Amino acid sequence: MEQDRRQQLEELLKQVRSSGVPVPAHIGIIMDGNGRWAKQRGYSRIRGHQTGARNVKTIVRFADKQLGVRYISLYAFSIENWARPSFEVSALMRLIRTYIVHERNELHAENVQFRLVGRREGLAPEILEEARRSTELMAKNTGLTLNLCINYGGRAEIVDAVRRIAAAGMPPEKIDERTIANQLYAPDVPDPDLIIRTSGEMRLSNFLLWQSAYSELYITDILWPDFDELELLKAVTAYQCRERRFGKTGEQLVKKGPA
Numbered sequence: 419m420e421q422d423r424r425q426q427l428e429e430l431l432k433q434v435r436s437s438g439v440p441v442p443a444h445i446g447i448i449m450d451g452n453g454r455w456a457k458q459r460g461y462s463r464i465r466g467h468q469t470g471a472r473n474v475k476t477i478v479r480f481a482d483k484q485l486g487v488r489y490i491s492l493y494a495f496s497i498e499n500w501a502r503p504s505f506e507v508s509a510l511m512r513l514i515r516t517y518i519v520h521e522r523n524e525l526h527a528e529n530v531q532f533r534l535v536g537r538r539e540g541l542a543p544e545i546l547e548e549a550r551r552s553t554e555l556m557a558k559n560t561g562l563t564l565n566l567c568i569n570y571g572g573r574a575e576i577v578d579a580v581r582r583i584a585a586a587g588m589p590p591e592k593i594d595e596r597t598i599a600n601q602l603y604a605p606d607v608p609d610p611d612l613i614i615r616t617s618g619e620m621r622l623s624n625f626l627l628w629q630s631a632y633s634e635l636y637i638t639d640i641l642w643p644d645f646d647e648l649e650l651l652k653a654v655t656a657y658q659c660r661e662r663r664f665g666k667t668g669e670q671l672v673k674k675g676p677a
């Protein structure tokens with residue numbers, strides 16, 4: 419069984435690398451299904467989140483080292499998640515803090531860059547401080563950028579951007595898409611090429627609303643703790659088969675290429 423999986427993995431990896439279509443430079447992931455994964459096994463929801471948190475390393479490392487992905491944005495805690503039972507919120511916050519602290523040196527050794535993406539107000543000072551330390555430590559790294567989206571909401575991000583623009587006294591006629599994009603939480607990060615959602619729900623749930631305008635969406639029934647390297651390769655293979663038209667016709671793309 420394990421040998422079959424390895425073989426399938428190697429074949430898909432070869433296919434992805436030789437397809438002639440670049441791998442997505444930026445992948446966003448809505449890591450859904452930890453609760454259902456736990457329930458199916460009679461475990462607590464928290465154990466589902468713990469297993470989901472462990473999976474992050476596997477996927478980030480594979481995307482970086484095997485696929486050459488440049489950015490990964492992980493939806494770890496949405497603004498709406500504060501409405502969950504308080505013990506679950508506390509457990510998630512502990513997990514996130516532990517992840518930031520425990521993975522710091524290894525991520526740094528792997529040349530990864532780290533960003534916390536989300537609304538700062540409302541997050542505990544320890545989390546902000548640990549995230550700041552990681553970002554600072556890894557600032558000169560040149561490998562994959564890991565954007566950990568915490569206390570993140572796409573609408574809140576747009577509201578925060580508009581507030582900054584209004585506070586700067588920008589005349590309305592001077593505001594264009596670039597003005598808003600420049601005020602988002604991570605303005606230097608390119609829009610995601612691919613957004614993956616695990617556990618089968620067909621929605622964005624307020625994730626990267628501005629940036630996902632032309633992202634390809636890939637939704638799988640696999641629950642996040644079960645989403646492994648092979649599942650990531652399936653998502654990238656599906657992406658490579660899509661025709662990204664950015665509003666143009668298919669004929670225009672054949673003639674001129676997507677730019």
Ligand code: FPP
Nearest residue numbers: 449450451452453454470471494513514517
């Ligand atoms: C959705 O599953 C998942 C979350 C709300 C949190 C995602 C968090 C992690 C994967 C762990 C923390 C991450 C890091 C990087 C430390 P759900 O609880 O909504 O699942 P359900 O829909 O099956 O109930």
